[in-house]
Amino acid sequence: MRFLEDLLNIIYPRLCSNCGEALTKNEELLCFSCRSQLPRISFSDFLENELVDRFYGKLDIKYAAALLYFYKSGITQNIMHQFKYKGHLEIGVLFGKWLGFELVAQAATDDIDLIVPVPLHPKKQRKRGYNQSHHIAQGLSDITNIPTGFDLLIRVKYQKSQTQKSKEQRWQNVKDAFELLPIKGKEGVSGKHILLVDDIITTGATLEACGRLLLENNAAKISIATIALAK
Numbered sequence: 001m002r003f004l005e006d007l008l009n010i011i012y013p014r015l016c017s018n019c020g021e022a023l024t025k026n027e028e029l030l031c032f033s034c035r036s037q038l039p040r041i042s043f044s045d046f047l048e049n050e051l052v053d054r055f056y057g058k059l060d061i062k063y064a065a066a067l068l069y070f071y072k073s074g075i076t077q078n079i080m081h082q083f084k085y086k087g088h089l090e091i092g093v094l095f096g097k098w099l100g101f102e103l104v105a106q107a108a109t110d111d112i113d114l115i116v117p118v119p120l121h122p123k124k125q126r127k128r129g130y131n132q133s134h135h136i137a138q139g140l141s142d143i144t145n146i147p148t149g150f151d152l153l154i155r156v157k158y159q160k161s162q163t164q165k166s167k168e169q170r171w172q173n174v175k176d177a178f179e180l181l182p183i184k185g186k187e188g189v190s191g192k193h194i195l196l197v198d199d200i201i202t203t204g205a206t207l208e209a210c211g212r213l214l215l216e217n218n219a220a221k222i223s224i225a226t227i228a229l230a231k
Helices: 002-011 032-037 075-085 089-105 122-128 132-144 167-174 184-189 205-216
Strands: 064-070 114-117 153-155 178-180 193-201 221-230
Touching: 064 075, 064 089, 075 089, 075 132, 075 193, 075 221, 089 132, 089 221, 114 132, 114 184, 132 193, 153 205, 167 205, 178 184, 178 205, 193 205, 205 221
Parallel strands: 064 221, 114 193, 193 221
Antiparallel strands: 153 178
């Protein structure tokens, strides 16, 4: 068995998702050098932090948590590009698990009832082949044992990338972009504390739109978790 593993590593070497160097047996997806360079966020308080501040006066949330800072042309951008556009889905699951460990360590998941990823429009999901937030949510669920709600929230309004848009333009794009499935969605979120999951937060407009919709449909509380917080 060991021989077969060594042979496979020679034929199909495991490479770091950031620098492309070969991984050792003890490394997973990222080499230790790249992992040490990750701009980790060390919020000491999930209730009061700069991510929570982005939603102040816009969306009533219990807490917000993020794993990494996202800087233009930085290591986080490179890794998230591999995840979102190159099909490296294992990155999302791994980061979801890392974030799950952080939440569990601070007892932040004790009263969460459901993990709900931000949905993609069906047209965009068909083109990409997957919804990246689903895989983050799955990693979170694997660690926390909290069920996921992949089929409760749907995106009904298609837009191109929000990357170059202003805060107001982003909000106008997403404010009516989401709906709950008529029966299952409303019953699925009513009275529940929902953990909304996305890959990267810039202005927070997308999560704000989703969170408002959930609260309007009787969700008890909303919290937010994301892999990266744009600076």
